[in-house]
Amino acid sequence: MGAPAFLAWPFLDAVHRELHDRLAPIAGQVSMLLSDVHDERPETVDCSVRRIVGILGERGILSFAMSPAPGVAPDVRSLCVVREVLAAQHGLADFAFAMQGLGSAPIGLFGNAVQRERYLPRVASGQLIAAFALSEAEAGSDVAAMATEAHWHDGAWYLEGSKSWISNAGIADFYVVFARTSAEGGPKGITAFVVDSNTPGLEIRERPEIVAPHPIGTLVLSNCRIGPDQVIGEPGQGFAIAMATLDVFRTTVGAAALGFARCAFDAALQRARTRRIFGGTLGDLQMTKAALADMSLDVDASALLVYRAAWLKDTMKGRVSREASMAKLHATEAAQRVIDACVQIHGGAGVVRGSLPERLYREIRALRIYEGASEVQKMIIAGQLLKLPA
Structure with a gap:
């Protein structure tokens, strides 16, 4: 998957583009680790998560999920870039990274010096799991x-x-x-x-x-x-601690969904170009072209909402409840549509256990529920709108 065009958007700085480039070999390493993981027993999955946390800690990636100073939130744009890239590789990779941040953020944002020193360095190195x-x-x-x-x-x-x-x-x-x-x-x-x-x-x-x-x-x-x-x-x-933590990480759930959606869109595009049908390719069919156009629109709209919310959080430094909820709501719902279309374009091959479309189909569903279900996001958005001056 090539570098997405969003990297050139004004929401992001050079440091975020450099982070994206830095992540490529690390994401590949994690992907290779998970490529042969078909045993989904809890003990096997637990072991995989521990190994991923170790790799991300050794390579310095977990530090992007951590509070850089007492009471200071991590850079949300960096969080989003990491989650998007890792999610495009495998849901467990995104999970391992995100939970180190979510599980330690209350200490980083509100903890005292002793708590920060006791937990945060070892979370960042991958020695402790949060x-x-x-x-x-x-x-x-x-x-x-x-x-x-x-x-x-x-x-x-x-x-x-x-x-x-x-x-x-x-x-x-x-x-x-x-x-x-x-x-x-x-x-x-x-x-x-x-x-x-x-x-x-x-x-x-x-x-x-x-x-x-x-x-x-x-x-x-x-x-x-x-x-x-x-x-x-x-x-x-x-x-207040819980809500402040979710206000940081809610946008990043949208980024993970965006990673899943990009992966599904790339797979669907490749399938449309190569699958032979009716004397041509699947991509020659008008219905396929319409599906690809809808998928591309969903991906770009999600990216705009996600990185707008992340930019606002990083630059305005205040609460961004409405923008974060909009990003999370749209990106997760859109990713569900994109992945469903990917399965449809793959036909029977898309529902084979262990195939990429089938795995993405299972991975996306929980994102519409955790850290505030889609219905809750709508309540937050409407509530914020009603507070605006008439």
């Missing part, structure tokens, strides 16, 4: 409905409850866990904690099989004792 534990069985899109609690007693916090659909569950070295620390309902009274994986009272259960396998499971906390030094930020600040 996880972000926010969702619950009955509190996914509605974060404020969380039921996990933390009680203060004899100089320590005791966590009780469970977290569901937690990526890196079972392989993470630490979890950023959000729990309610006061009886006040809604978003108030939620606190963020960093909990090491070997903490007594922390247990991983229910590693479900999902359509695009990656480490995921339920985190159960039972009389889990942690010290006051493991609070991130201030007690009661947890909801």
Whole structure:
């Protein structure tokens, strides 16, 4: 896949173009690692993620997912470039990179000096694997409905409850866990904690099989004792910490979807050029040309929205909730359409287990749900619009 035209857009600087070029051999190395991975048992997938994290850490790529200074968000355009390139190679590669950033961002943005020094350098080097534990069985899109609690007693916090659909569950070295620390309902009274994986009272259960396998499971906390030094930020600040973290990474989900879409579009274009049918090629057919035009439009529109949102976050330094939601919503929904068209253009070959179209078809689906489902993104966009002056 050649260098996309978007690299010349004014949203990006020379450093981002250099990063894209630097990523090519690294992405190829990761792709070779995953090319023979057909065993999708949890232990095999876990091992693959650990190896990818190690490679990305050794090659200095994980540093782009990290906070460069206390309270400073990582460069979102760099995050997007990395996620797009890695996703175009394999969903697990994108997953491994993204979770190192998401799982450590609350510490980078709100943690104290001791927490930053203890965790962040080893996350960046790939020595530690991070996880972000926010969702619950009955509190996914509605974060404020969380039921996990933390009680203060004899100089320590005791966590009780469970977290569901937690990526890196079972392989993470630490979890950023959000729990309610006061009886006040809604978003108030939620606190963020960093909990090491070997903490007594922390247990991983229910590693479900999902359509695009990656480490995921339920985190159960039972009389889990942690010290006051493991609070991130201030007690009661947890909801703001979670939202600020998602405001950074939501746009990058769109970038991952864009990587999947570019990969599918390239595969469809190649198929249309080479597949012989009715005395010509598949690309000679008007219906195929129409499909390719729609796919190209979806890819470019997604790229514009993604890199606009990333540029705004990097340059304006404030919240970009509407723009990030628009990027995430459009890019993930568009990628689903592009990949579906890719499968259709490949015909029967597109639904063969292990084929590129079939793998992409499975990989894209979760992106329309995690870090805010498409329906939630629409609510955010509309809510922001209604706040504008009449």
